[in-house]
Amino acid sequence: MDVQxxxxxxxxxxxxxxxxxxxxxxxxxxxxxxxxxxxxxxxKTIEKNLQRGVDKGKTTADExxxxxxxxxxxxxxxxxxxxxxxxxxxxxxxxxxxxVFQTLDAACGxxxxxxxxxxxxxxxxxxxxxxxxxxxxxxxxxxxxPVMQLVEVIRGIAxxxxxxDAVMALARKMGKMPVEVxxxxxxxxxxxxxxxxxxxxxxLMEGVGTPEAIDTVMKLGMNHPMGPLALADxxxxxxxxFILNVLHDGLGDPKYRPCPLLIKMVDAGHLGRKSxxxxxxx
Numbered sequence: 453m454d455v456q457x458x459x460x461x462x463x464x465x466x467x468x469x470x471x472x473x474x475x476x477x478x479x480x481x482x483x484x485x486x487x488x489x490x491x492x493x494x495x496k497t498i499e500k501n502l503q504r505g506v507d508k509g510k511t512t513a514d515e516x517x518x519x520x521x522x523x524x525x526x527x528x529x530x531x532x533x534x535x536x537x538x539x540x541x542x543x544x545x546x547x548x549x550x551x552v553f554q555t556l557d558a559a560c561g562x563x564x565x566x567x568x569x570x571x572x573x574x575x576x577x578x579x580x581x582x583x584x585x586x587x588x589x590x591x592x593x594x595x596x597x598p599v600m601q602l603v604e605v606i607r608g609i610a611x612x613x614x615x616x617d618a619v620m621a622l623a624r625k626m627g628k629m630p631v632e633v634x635x636x637x638x639x640x641x642x643x644x645x646x647x648x649x650x651x652x653x654x655x656l657m658e659g660v661g662t663p664e665a666i667d668t669v670m671k672l673g674m675n676h677p678m679g680p681l682a683l684a685d686x687x688x689x690x691x692x693x694f695i696l697n698v699l700h701d702g703l704g705d706p707k708y709r710p711c712p713l714l715i716k717m718v719d720a721g722h723l724g725r726k727s728x729x730x731x732x733x734x
Contacts, residue, residue: 453536453537453565453618453619453621453622454536455479455535455536455537455622456480456534456535456536457479457480457481457482457534457535457536458471458474458475458479458480458481458482458535458536458537458539459481459482459483459484459532459535459537459538459539460474460481460482460483460484460538460539460541461484461529461532461538461539461540461541461542461552461556462484462485462540462541462542462543462569463483463484463485463490463491463493463494463495463497463525464494464541464542465595465596466541466569466593466595466597467483467494467539467541467542467569468483468494468495468497468498469501469593469595469596469597469598470539470541470569470593470597471483471494471498471523472498472501472502472519472597472598473593473597473598473626473627473628474626475498475519475520475522475523476519476598477625477626477627478522479522480522480524481522481523481524482524482525482526482531482532482535483495483523483524483525483526484525484526484527484528484529484531484532485525485526485527486527487527488525488527491525491526491527492525494525495520495523495525498519498520498523499516499520501596501598502516502519502520503516529552529555529556529559530555530559532556532559532560533559533560533561533564534561535560535564536563536564536565537564537565537566537567537619537622538556538560538564538565538566538567539567539568539569539591540552540553540556540566540567540568540569540570541569544570544571544572544573544691544694544695546573546577546578549568549570549573549578550578550581553566553568553578553581553582553588554581554582557581557582557583557584562584562587563587564584564587565587565588565589565615565618565619566582566584566587566588566589567588567589567590567591567619568588568589568590568591569590569591569592569593570590570592571592571638571639571641571642571691571695572637572638572639572642572694572695572698572699573698574608574635574637574702575588575589575590575606575607575608575611575635576608576609576610576635578608579608579609579610579611580610585608585610585611586610586611586612586615587611587612587615588608588610588611589605589606589607589608589611589615589616589619590604590605590606590607590608590635590639591603591604591605591606591619591623592604592605592606592639592641593628594641595686595687601627601628601629602628602629602631602641603623603626603628603629603630603631604630604631604633604639604640604641605619605620605623605630605631605632605633606633606634606635606639607632607633607634607635608635609635616632620632636702636703637698637699637701637702637703638695638698638699638702642695642699643699646692646695646696646699646708647699647707647708648680649680649681649683649684649692650692650696650708650710650711650714651680652666652667652670652679652680652681652684653681653684653711653713653714654711654713656681656713656731657711657712657713663679663681663682663731663732666679666680666681667679667680667681667682681730681731681732682731682732684724684730684731685724685725685730685731685732685734686724686725687724688723688724688725688726689714689717689718689722689723689724689730690718690723692714693710693714693715693718696708696709696710696714697710717730717731
């Protein structure tokens with residue numbers, strides 16, 4: 453894929469990370485946010501993350517400036533019409549993503565690949581809302597994007613082989629390790645991860661251990677870099693609940709039933725790091 457402009461929709465945690473890595477690879481990036489203030493906030497986050505690399509001696513101030521200089525922002529999806537690929541990284545809500553995909557589908561040329569960073573929503577279902585289902589694919593980056601190597605590349609039922617091959621090659625060019633998976637609820641990553649997190653919440657609810665005890669067992673006993681409850685706080689408890697509901701509804705298996713304590717915490721607005729309180733206080 454000969455990428456002249458790399459489009460990103462959404463400048464939140466995942467979107468600004470994807471824009472960061474794409475620009476660091478050398479691509480001119482056009483980042484779309486709903487308003488200019490959010491676009492500026494995304495650029496500030498990217499600048500801060502690049503500065504960490506400068507402070508650690510991993511990059512130079514000139515290289516940092518060059519990366520930032522390759523990123524422009526817009527508030528209009530239609531401005532992404534000239535991109536060879538657009539990666540959507542908006543809120544994990546099908547109706548919101550559908551609107552983004554349909555707008556991009558109408559604005560972009562027939563060769564543009566539309567990718568979603570969704571962590572659980574069906575690529576096949578998203579593709580069916582467009583007139584280019586063969587050119588719709590999943591690119592599920594991991595958080596934090598500049599650090600984590602994995603990209604889950606999700607092939608919908610209509611995704612063309614050439615598109616899959618091009619996206620796998622693009623991910624490698626971005627310094628990532630792409631892994632092809634098929635389009636099932638939660639894909640591989642969250643189908644395995646979220647039941648573990650959910651079981652950790654059950655352990656907490658049933659008094660098996662404190663959050664610290666549960667996380668320490670998994671870190672020291674299973675060599676996980678972060679315990680499941682701390683990880684849930686990082687992901688966002690509302691996002692964890694959403695993915696579990698996708699798994700439960702999509703696969704119809706009671707083993708994916710969300711823990712009542714998780715539901716209660718989301719109802720209370722205790723969403724993890726982003727709200728200042730989850731299983732831990734921040």
